[in-house]
Amino acid sequence: MSQGARLPNPPEAGVLNALRFTRSPLRFLEGIQSRYPDAAEVAIPGGPSIVVVTEPELCHEAMARIDDFARVPASGAAALIAENGLVQTEGSLWERQRETITPGFGSGPLETYVDGVGRQAARLRSQWDEAVESGAPERDLHRDMTTVTVRAASEALFGTDIGADGAARMHSLARRAGQEFEIGPTTITPEWLPIPPSERAETLAAGLREMGEEIIAEKTADREEGAPPEDMLDFLLLAQSGAEWPENHIRDQVVSFLIAGHETTALGTTYTQSLLSWHPDIRAKVRAEAQAVIGDDEPGYEHATQLRYTGQVFTEALRLYPPAWGVFRRAEGDQPLGEYAIDDGSIVIMPQWSVHRDPRFFENPNQFDPSRWDDRTPGEKGPYFAFASGPHACIGKGFAVNGARVALATLTKDFDLAVPEDGLSDLLVTPTLRPRAGVEATLTRAE
Secondary structure: OOOOOOOOOOOOOOEEEEEEHOOOHHHHHHHHHOOOEEEEEEEEOOOEEEEEEEEHHHHHHHHHHHOOOOOOOOOOHHHHHHHHOOOOOHHHHHHHHHHHHHHHOOHHHHHHHHHHHHHHHHHHHHHHHHHHHHOOOOOEHHHHHHHHHHHHHHHHOOOOOOHHOOOOOHHHHHHHHHHHHOOHHHHHOOOOOOOOOHHHHHHHHHHHHHHHHHHHHHHHHHHOOOOOOOOHHHHHHHOOOOOOOOOHHHHHHHHHHHHHHHHHHHOOOOOOOOHHHOOOOHHHHHHHHHHHHOOOOOOHHHHOOOOHHHHHHHHHHOOOOOOOOOOEEEEEOOOOEEEEOOOOEEEEOOOOHHOOOOOOOOOOOOOOOHHOOOOOOOOOOOOOOOOOOOOOOOOOOHHHHHHHHHHHHHHOOEEEEEOOOOOOOEEEOOOOEEEEHHHHHHHEEEO
């Protein structure tokens, strides 16, 4: 056992707390956050303890120490989808993968992505205009945002636009994945009592793997021999020759980034537009900025950095509704964390959801207030970490932030959306925070 103070324990029995966590994870974390200033340990009968870290400096320390606090290995259905993708691997394999794909997230692919978001958002704007004109203004906002972002991401990362049908297929698979991976009683099942993936999970994983294989096949068929690499998949294919990689390594990377490459922006822009619906004064400021910066131009990368206020709005939306609601790690051996002792094998949760809503760190924390970022930098290692921190921080943060600015400005410039007040009341707590059944929105043209 490592040296240090023992973590406080919530007073209820471990099994009761474990069940509370699985039944209402966000509410449980809020309760821990309000009662324990640094961290607390929840004992799980027959399995590793859950350590909830509630103090930002300790969160960043754990995320920085990737050898001591490693990512939780994929198991069950998750391992079927992309076991060797960058978001799952560790150690030397992760280092090689990261080095290989980092150029695929450089300035060139970033510009391609944001320009792609601009084109897709402009296409959606035309579809919205037709919907209003035809008297059918009701939309699933999350589906629309997925279409915009996954098509732009596939073009920038893999050199191919998967098209409207591919985007619809991806949205369907992602929704089913959300239902499959929702936190529940099996989440805390001891490792010695493994639960095999369901037939539904195996079918879902097969569908995602198939999409990845189709993208690779299209790329290899179209790519000219000796052509310089231009996107992430190019760099992966180039590195594949003459090196030893795990089986299906490239496919797993494609599937990982097909999901991760669009999801934060799709969810974040969905939540942002919902919040703008409920705060028309803030929406008016976003619209004014969009008219001044974009005007009648085709939206794209050149506008992203100028959309400063829109960026603050997106940051504030991710504070309240972080798509990645918690960072999960596992203690590799007994470890100190600050003044505390963390036992070997403990599952460490650093919950953005509750840290972002703590009044110690944010005044009026439940209020949607983009002005709080006037003199505050979201990149600081403080209580805001929507994209995590440390070596395993989100590699696509620049894609997400800049793409979101352009998408939000493009659509808000011309349309008002009306989202019901309870439109975000039923969210699935999976590895990401997802609308259970979409987000209904009614369109009207902006005056």
